Amino acid sequence: MLLGIAVAFVSTSIIEKKATSNNMDINTARFMAYAAYQRAKESIINSNALYQDIYPVDTSRNLDDEERADLIANLETVITSSETTDTYIVTDTGITWSYQQSTDNEPNRWLSRLSYAAMADPDTPEAKEAFWIPSSASDTTIDDSELYHRFDLMNYTWDEATVTSFLGGDTINFDDNPGATTSTVIPWLKNWEDFGDMGSATAARNQIIANLIDYCDSDSAATTDYDGVTSPTYVGLEKCPYINEIVLKCYVYVSYVGSSSGGPGFRLRLYVTPSVEQVNLYDESASQKVEVDVTAMYTITFSWYSGSWPTCEESLAATSPDTTVTTNSKSYSASTMEEFYGATVSSVSDNIFFQVSSFRITNITVKLFDSSNNLQDYSIVLDSPVTCDEANVSGGFGHSATSPVFFLRYEANDSRQNLLSNDWTYSTTDSSLGSDNSNFNPNPGGDTDAEPTATHPWEISTAYIADTNMQSAAELGYIHRAKAFQTINLKTFNDTEGLLDTAGGNAYADGDANILDQVKLDTDISRNEYINLNSRDRYLFSSLTELYGEGISTETAVSALNIARPLALYQSRASILANSDLADVPLELSSILYPVQETDTEREQVIGDVITGCEAMNQSYFIIGLGESFRDVVNYKQYDADIDIVSSSQKVLTKMQKTIGSDSSKVVEFQYLSD
Incomplete structure (x- = not known):
């Protein structure tokens, strides 16, 4: 066409x-x-x-x-x-x-x-479905030996993919492998450099790849390295409700129980009643099993009527019974779970008085499983000690002691980024269970997606999971970038990273449009139907923007292309979106290509469809x-x-x-x- x-x-x-x-x-x-x-x-x-x-x-x-x-x-x-x-x-x-x-x-x-x-x-001479990796930053001449097959988004076997298998893929040279039709990795993701909110580039890279896999695969199990024991380092975003808020109602109870040595012994119990809020961003209701784990540490000292006070540092762990919660489409669910406790017994002979001090909650973890017990979401809400002075109680032989009730409240900002404790905010306000969190701000400006119309989490334009192979490269813009309210940024070409074999995702503002050079949507190794961005016929490009860009006039598109055209030809189709803040590159076209689109998705729909309909020949x-x-x-x-x-x-x-x-x-x- x-x-x-x-x-x-x-x-x-x-x-x-x-x-x-x-x-x-x-x-x-x-x-x-x-x-x-x-x-x-x-x-x-x-x-x-x-x-x-x-x-x-x-x-x-x-x-x-x-x-x-x-x-x-x-x-x-x-x-x-x-x-x-x-x-x-x-x-x-x-x-x-x-x-x-x-x-x-x-x-x-x-x-x-x-x-x-x-x-x-x-x-229109036949164009290879290939992307160029120059031999050096000064290399300006495209040699056939420097061309590589694009990654086929539509036909990759996503249901069999893992983060490890994806990273183990190769960029396949176009000429040296005549039987090949696709590379098996996307270099822009493999070479990822930005830390996001994950603490390291490796962790962010793995999380983004897991998100990509779960966007495309057909199952309901999150792609993760969770082994059932050790906390995961990444959990992909499946089409399911996510953990959004947790409130713990707690108190401590200490009682005399005797000891194996015949002397007095004391049992300390931490009672926990959790309330967990889940948010469903999607258009299908879902039932999940919720599990909450809490660990604590404290100091307990003992004494007789006189004499020294032996001191013990003790810990306890408490795990909730399974609770099944159903969350309707595009809404919150807030469930108060059954009370549970974790306990330890202190046995110190010849001491009849005790005193608990330095009581602190050291870890709070929440997990969501589907009906087949597949992990769907995991949040390390707390992983550093929080002192709870209300739990510091004292008593003696034949007596028990109960602390006042105390609460711990934590909220996620972007529920799609909720794995690590730094994704959670301790709340000193009353519970917001069942409503928007007090820290929820989907359109903070700066280096985030544009979401001016979102007032609830399910109104975020990029809150979408296909659960099938991509039909458009624009869908890459739905993939969460491992940082709150950031998805892969197709609006800008990162000219600093460029096209080198080391190029990978960096700061959000620098852009990720480079990835559009490296992907395709079929098994073909060449094509004739495309627009050459280096053509002097500006109307070819404007005709394409009219097809895909609502509200984009031919006059505007022609003007945009004139302004943006560099003296030299574009070296890749995505480089037309080069960042205007960098020297010696064309103006960023994105602001002209989508004059009437407001949200991140609307903007990137234009970019993805237009650019993948083009080549730089x-x-x-x-x-x-x-x-x-x-x-x-x-x-x-x-x-x-x-x-x-x-x-x-x-x-x-x-x-x-x-x-x-x-x-x-x-x-x-x-x-x-x-x-």
């Missing part, structure tokens, strides 16, 4: 040329127009027929290609129908005219007119030059359209190519055309 659109636009569009520009295209076109004039002049002199209509011998080959013939006819029509002038000008149709005066002596007075037009080549274009001679019958040094008659003319057709990494153009085809 895109090819048809491209041809349609080419057949009616002429590229504007600026006479004051140093652009190589203009210099070449002027040269060719002058060459046409010289040919016509030579024909006149050789024929000794200055005042007669003489046409040059046909030296052109037959043009069998209909598109080529239509293109030539279109250019000729524009040239011959344009108004004339006596100076170099550039009209809206992109034609430059010049007049030459041969002599002041009548009757050998004559005029020559030079004119040209240029147009993008409508032919060598730029080919046609130049047609026309040289004409006129007898200057009246009005010396002035062309009179109805009186001064063409005595001879010559057209020249040249196909030029500008190569990526080169500042010059080369002649691919050159031919004289007959009328």
